[in-house]
Amino acid sequence: KDICSKTIRQKFLDYFIDENNHKFVKSSPVVPYCDPTVAFVNAGMNQFKGVFLGTQEPQYLRVANSQKCIRVGGKHNDLNVVGTDGYHHTFFEMLGNWSFGDYFRIDACRMAWELLTNVYKIPTSRLYVTYFKGDESLGISEDVETKNIWKELGVHESRILPFGTNDNFWEMGLIGPCGPCTEIHFDHITSKNRSEFVNKGLHDLVEVWNIVFIEYYRNIDRTITPLPKQHVDTGMGFERLTSVLQGKISNYDTDIFNYLMKAIHKNCIHLPEYKGLFGESDWNHLDQNYRTLADHTRMCTVCLADGVIPEENQKFRRILRKTFVLSETVFKKEKGLLKELSNYVVENLGLVYPELEKNISQVHQMIDYEEEVYRNLRESVSKDWQKLLEENPKLHALDIIESPSYINAYKEIKSTNAKAVDAELAFKLYDTYGLDEDGIQKIANALDLEYDPEALEKKLDQAKLKSKQGSLKIETKIHKLLAKNEIGKTNDNFKYSYVKNNEEYL
Ligand code: ATP
Ligand code: MG
Ligand code: MG
Ligand code: MG
DSSP: OOOOHHHHHHHHHHIIIIISOOEEOOOOOSSOSSOTTOSSOOSGGGGGHHHHHTSSOOSOSEEEEEEEEEOEETTEEOTTTBTTBSSOOSEEEEEEEEEESSOOHHHHHHHHHHIIIIISOOOGGGEEEEEEOOBGGGTBOOOHHHHHHHHHTTOOGGGEEEEOHHHHEEESSSSEEEEEEEEEEEESSOSSOOGGGTTSOOTTEEEEEEEEEEEEEEOTTSOEEEEEEEEEEEEEEHHHHHHHHTTOSSGGGSTTTHHHHHHHHHHSTTSOOOOOOOSTTOGGGHHHHHHHHHHHHHHHHHHHHTTOOGGGOHHHHHHHHHHHHHHHHTSOOOSSHHHHHHHHHHHHHTTTOHHHHHTHHHHHHHHHHHHHHHHHHHHHHHHHHHHHHHHOGGGGGSOGGGHHHHHHHHHHHHHHTOSEEOHHHHHHHHHTTOOOHHHHHHHHHHTTOEEOHHHHHHHHHHHHHHHHHHHHHHHHHHHHHHHTTOSOOOOGGGOOOSOSOHHHHO
């Protein structure tokens, strides 16, 4: 019989807390306490940023927890892949252990390996580890020490793989703590050596655990210097670990999602059940839509319980609306599906995160309100949309979901009499009218206009660079204030907080 996810989570915590002297620290809310550089908490380390920055004294030297994480923007944006694979979610739990200037490389690797192979009993013949191969431009050489630690722990040399800065060097931001990392990957399908497929995005050979050695500091002038103290920061995807231990290739086939898939079907009994397969047999993308709806339901429920306000967070509102659209168009439920499903999430996760239970009525009220707003919006644009369809029947190919954006985009294209969607126009459709790359391609196709997605990408890169320079400015400002000791050093509930309210200072 499968080990259940609840036991898996508990074993992780017991291993670090009871057996290895760590303290349990509650998950922080998914909205950062006071950090203007990220919209959502995207890793377990976020609440400990102050410790790594050296602005906050750690209450304990060893801590562990299971942190609620959201990855829908910034450096970690998994929104567009959710549903298309079985192991990226918008909301997931990150199991983590930390050492603040206490143990370092040897113990971090040893504990991770012992937990996976002795406690969870994962066959070593399915595991790979990666380490930092060094980078001349950073002036940091190959992390031979880590490589040797893995060898000593019994990992076969052919399964210890070097990777570069992209995969195995972690940085907190443009300035700040950073360091090499070592990762553990699991092969779902075979014991045969498939090391050439590690980090290649296969859905059956996935990264499970990332262990970061925070030992450097990236300075404003881009140089790197050693930190006074060395820290360990680790993160393991709870849903991925569960799929490994329950012998399922996809996270959606574990008990973390089964109940939700069943609940969706129970509410939409006329549709086929979730089959849990990728590819050909996925009738009309139904399985993919099941995955997306289940994922977004968890994400929306958790965010609303943590006080995210859709009106103030457009990114979140789009995801919420996507669930309404899926409910309506795919699952043929005009009203109330998300609200109904949110109950299942609360029931399933409420014991781990009591705030879900506590705030359930707030979650329901928000969903009801937002669904109403969404419906009104749909009604008000549907007349305009019908008119446009009469004017140009080709627009039928477009999804009415995004019709408010399409209507404006269409008007823009008509008024400028554009003969092609060049980079300039594409950027305007993206930036001003809110179409994503996919939407631009669709409207270009519908109107038989030529369009080169790469040109847009280049333009977006330029824009990103600009905003990067902007955030570099903000970060520099914060760090200057930190250096001058002008920012409060609070230790409130061991939460990351180097400023009471950043806005005040910036
Ligand atoms: P990947 O390369 O698979 O996208 P990552 O390198 O972006 O993962 P990290 O930032 O190293 O992930 O986060 C630590 C761990 O959190 C990962 O090893 C993985 O197990 C898990 N994780 C990361 N992103 C997701 C996600 N979107 N959904 C579920 N688990 C995730
Ligand atoms: Mg990622
Ligand atoms: Mg990775
Ligand atoms: Mg990683």
